Amino acid sequence: MSTVPAYAAPSATEPLTATTIERRAVGPRDVLIDIAYCGICHSDIHSVRGEWGPQPYPLVPGHEIAGTVAAIGPEVTKYAVGDRVGVGCVVGSCGQCANCRAGEEQYCLNGSILTYGSTDRDGTITQGGYSGRIVVTEDFVVRIPDALALDVAAPLLCAGATTYSPLRRWGAGPGKKVAVIGLGGLGHVAVRLAHAMGAEVTVLSQTLGKKADGERLGADHYHATSDPATFEELAGTFDLILNTVSGKLDLGAYLGLLRLDGVFVTLGASAEPTISFPTPAIAAGRRVYTYSLIAGIRETQEMLDFCAQHGIGAEIEVITPEQINTAYERVLSSDVRYRFVIDTATLRPASA
Ligand code: NAP
Ligand code: ZN
Numbered sequence: 001m002s003t004v005p006a007y008a009a010p011s012a013t014e015p016l017t018a019t020t021i022e023r024r025a026v027g028p029r030d031v032l033i034d035i036a037y038c039g040i041c042h043s044d045i046h047s048v049r050g051e052w053g054p055q056p057y058p059l060v061p062g063h064e065i066a067g068t069v070a071a072i073g074p075e076v077t078k079y080a081v082g083d084r085v086g087v088g089c090v091v092g093s094c095g096q097c098a099n100c101r102a103g104e105e106q107y108c109l110n111g112s113i114l115t116y117g118s119t120d121r122d123g124t125i126t127q128g129g130y131s132g133r134i135v136v137t138e139d140f141v142v143r144i145p146d147a148l149a150l151d152v153a154a155p156l157l158c159a160g161a162t163t164y165s166p167l168r169r170w171g172a173g174p175g176k177k178v179a180v181i182g183l184g185g186l187g188h189v190a191v192r193l194a195h196a197m198g199a200e201v202t203v204l205s206q207t208l209g210k211k212a213d214g215e216r217l218g219a220d221h222y223h224a225t226s227d228p229a230t231f232e233e234l235a236g237t238f239d240l241i242l243n244t245v246s247g248k249l250d251l252g253a254y255l256g257l258l259r260l261d262g263v264f265v266t267l268g269a270s271a272e273p274t275i276s277f278p279t280p281a282i283a284a285g286r287r288v289y290t291y292s293l294i295a296g297i298r299e300t301q302e303m304l305d306f307c308a309q310h311g312i313g314a315e316i317e318v319i320t321p322e323q324i325n326t327a328y329e330r331v332l333s334s335d336v337r338y339r340f341v342i343d344t345a346t347l348r349p350a351s352a
Pocket of ligand 1 (some may be wrong): 040041042043044046158159162181182183184185186187204205206207210244245246247248266267268269292293294331332333336338
């Protein structure tokens, strides 16, 4: 066991504060990682505020982790001390079920172990990346290619994986029209990825305020969803729409933007538990409505390699741990350009 500085939410209603947590001793197949950077995902905010149900407090969020290997267990084969590595949203799964065997550990039929707020195999509660170090079994560690700096790579571990997976699953590429709703953490990476895959990319943002950024990130078109004309102009246009908005949308209106057999993928996780299913809008064009949850480990590695090949990192604002609560407020007011990343250097244990 080792004691590591961290930032934790004491409850659903209090700001995150400095604390310390215990990391387990490095087991035979474990990797000890010195965390360099951790992105702030909107899911961190949903989680610590209890919007997805009760949480075990104190809770250290953070599942966009980038750092270097500081120690390895004796049976570790994939990593060596000094390697540049990342950890995303999942740190364990059964490894036996059909979904795990298919490399889709996030859909483990026996329940995957999330990077924070989950009960680990040893009965302890997992604690995330807003801390100086983490211990993770090597199967849930990925390699960050040398071409990617650790700070811009960190958000790829969730935002990159979450957007890459449905873009691949639904065939984004040349000749395909892809729309991204919301130019935030997930959205801006989605634009870069879809553009690099060769798709024609449209951003659907609340206003035209970030149009120049969207175009610089690779969007071919940019429309304001606050303008009703957008929905008339773009009716029946898209092969694929990725919805990164965390709140409720008028789903029927957005489904109308899909062409025949078009696919609408929700990524944003509304605090509202149910949607009212827009049957007429689905029926009108044999449209598909689905959801997508992060990506498996193999696909996360594929995404990182793709990003290295295409020079894709997140666009980030680096903050200190003391600025986390202010950053949360800015994310909530859509004032994020385009991912906050915590420099965790000050959270390293004194002995490290
Ligand atoms: P984010 O940085 O806050 O981006 C969300 C964007 O949605 C905002 O920048 C804003 O873009 C738009 N938006 C916000 N409020 C809106 C509203 N009321 N109506 C319309 N548009 C609105 O958040 P994120 O980190 O990208 O995460 C987005 C969502 O995905 C969160 O719910 C998060 O929990 C979820 N998520 C899901 C997965 C998964 O595996 N499925 C993984 C990670 C995150 P504009 O200013 O351009 O409109
Ligand atoms: Zn996330």
